[in-house]
Amino acid sequence: MLHTTIELKPDYKKAGISHSDTVAKLTTYIIDHHSEFRGDKTRPMILICPGGGYMHLSSREAEPIALRMNAHGYNACILYYSLAPDMYPSQLLEAAMAVDYIKKHAEEWHVNNEKICICGFSAGAHVAGSLGTMWKDELITEVLGGESMDYRPSCMLLSYPVITAGEFAHRGSFDALVGGDEKLYDTVSLEKRVNSDTVPTFIWHTFEDGAVPVENSLLMAGENIRSLVNSIYLPRAATVLHSQQRRPHALPARKSSLNVHAGLSCSLHGLTICSFKLCECLLEGGPRAGDI
Secondary structure (H helix, E strand, O other): EEEEEEEEEOOOOOOOOOOOOOEEEEEEEOOOOOOOHHHOOOOOEEEEEOOOOOOOOOOOOOOOHHHHHHOOOOOOEEEEOOOOOOOHHHHHHHEEEHHHHOOOOOOOHOEEEEEEEEEEEEEEHHHHHHHHOOOOHHHHHHHHHHOOHHHHHHHOEEEEEOOOOOHHHHHHHHHHOOOOOHHHHHHHOOHHOOOOOOOOOEEEEEEOOOOOOOOOHHHHHHHHHHHOOOOOOOOOOOOEEEEEEOOOOOOOOOOOOOOOOHHOOOOHHHHHHHHHHHHHHHHHOOOOOOHH
């Protein structure tokens, strides 16, 4: 396995923002390629963005997810993005740089460039969703150079995502992300950034989430579907929303009789794997808007 860490240093000053001395990092979990039985076959890549309210990064939404993805034959990377006091658009630029880095090393790592999924949890899903909706934003190419397609993920997997800065906001995340600057709320409310360029999306949430209200996912899914209905046939654009009942934030399945934390973690990983498999179905040629 290629397990290494790359520093990501966008030109924050060029983006018009100040930044601390902390450095965003991309840690790789690249499965060894054996040509004698895989030939030239490539693997999907999962770019993982852990949650933590833009205040910390959850360990259980990082390496355990990457290793489980490896176990199912997928390459993985973890994006350790900027946290408070470093604010938007630091995280958007870092996510874009991470996707670009993966694409530039796709041949070396035997990555399928058509199957790069950005996968986020909670506030990390806001990072993922930001890139999935804003990959064509001129700010990215102005700061990082290149073409917009260099930064486009193939799809996004949003797990109990922070989406809106409005009525149903996880207020702590947005206080950390934009310093409570209400002028930026529309900019960082992802339901307002959805359009026909938004990448195929799988969202899952729990109805009884006490930290991030399920309305975040409903708003995002609603805008995705509305965008599709108002568009001409988009064969690779689709949104799937899966909500589970009676589970709190980040804990989608039953408690284990052996170990509560371990049992919940395994369930989280399992649901993430299932979610990506559905994302793969979307990438194979998503349904028409009327089929959703």
